[in-house]
Amino acid sequence: MTVINTNVSALYSQNAMKTNARAMSTAMEQLSTGTRVNSAKDDAAGLAIGQNMTSQIRGLNMAVRNLNDGINMMQTAEGAMIEQSNMLQRMRELAVQSMNGTYSSVQRSYLDLEFQQLNSQINDISTDTTWNDQVLLDDSVGTFTFQAGQASGQTISIVIGDMGNGSTGLAISGESIDTYANSATALTAITSALESINQQRATIGAGINRMEYAVDNLTNISSNATQSRSTIMDTDYATATTALAKTQIIQQAATAMLAQANQQSQGVLQLLK
Structure with missing residues (x-):
């Protein structure tokens, strides 16, 4: 079924980007501070x-x-x-x-x-x-x-x-x-x-x-x-660097998929012409 009010694919991509952004932020914080546990949420x-x-x-x-x-x-x-x-x-x-x-x-x-x-x-x-x-x-x-x-x-x-x-x-x-x-x-x-x-x-x-x-x-x-x-407490730089690279790649992929999901909605316009 083709709809435009609810773009499920776009929502999935957005959620993935939000989750990945948090992981990226954590990796960047660990690398910049040298500390793996910067708050209780990292490891209570x-x-x-x-x-x-x-x-x-x-x-x-x-x-x-x-x-x-x-x-x-x-x-x-x-x-x-x-x-x-x-x-x-x-x-x-x-x-x-x-x-x-x-x-x-x-x-x-x-x-x-x-x-x-x-x-x-x-x-x-x-x-x-x-x-x-x-x-x-x-x-x-x-x-x-x-x-x-x-x-x-x-x-x-x-x-x-x-x-x-x-x-x-x-x-x-x-x-x-x-x-x-x-x-x-x-x-x-x-x-x-x-x-x-x-x-x-x-x-x-x-x-x-x-x-x-x-x-x-x-x-x-x-x-x-x-x-x-x-x-x-301290950052394992090999692990954190790998995690940052991973999140950056995923973020790029999620951004591309969000663009693709939004492009699907544009196809509906072709049916109205």
Whole structure:
């Protein structure tokens, strides 16, 4: 039956062109953005998974940054303790030297001058060593906690005690080497102070090692998660380019068929002549 009010062939062609135009638009968007899933309509499940992975990756990367900051902080603390240890070693040498029976009281007082200056500097280091305005060695903070993962509770804590020369710290503030007896007492106190610093440095070193291993692990997890997210979210250019070429060919064919369908209606005019 030949009719002109309803051109079914033309309607089919129009619908095909609309559907194909949407597919072409999607392919062009994927190619221009580099992202396969640009909205929920593209892949609702993929979008949800991709967003979750993005949150995970950003959390992991921030944890890596936190730990690197923590490593730098602890290295600062240990560097200060190395200087304290060097000073204590020099103080120990002076104490041993002062215990030589050939020295007079006046000569011992000269040795004690350097001894007291070093003692004061050890305490100054404990109060002046800071990182981001936090004093590290005076026990004002005590426990330093670093976020070591993307989730709550994934932390690493390092305790730093009082590294000052007072009674709660290295306990050498009242020592002197101006007499033989005082030198002997100071020698014992200095030996104990050195042991305290060695123990604290061991604690810090273990903490730094743990944080470095944690950084390596988090970086590995982040890299794998990034690769997985890329598989889900990123455009496969070979596939998208093929899809675009396909839709362009179909669009050209549909346009030609629409023209043919409209031409059929023109044939009815020939019957009216």
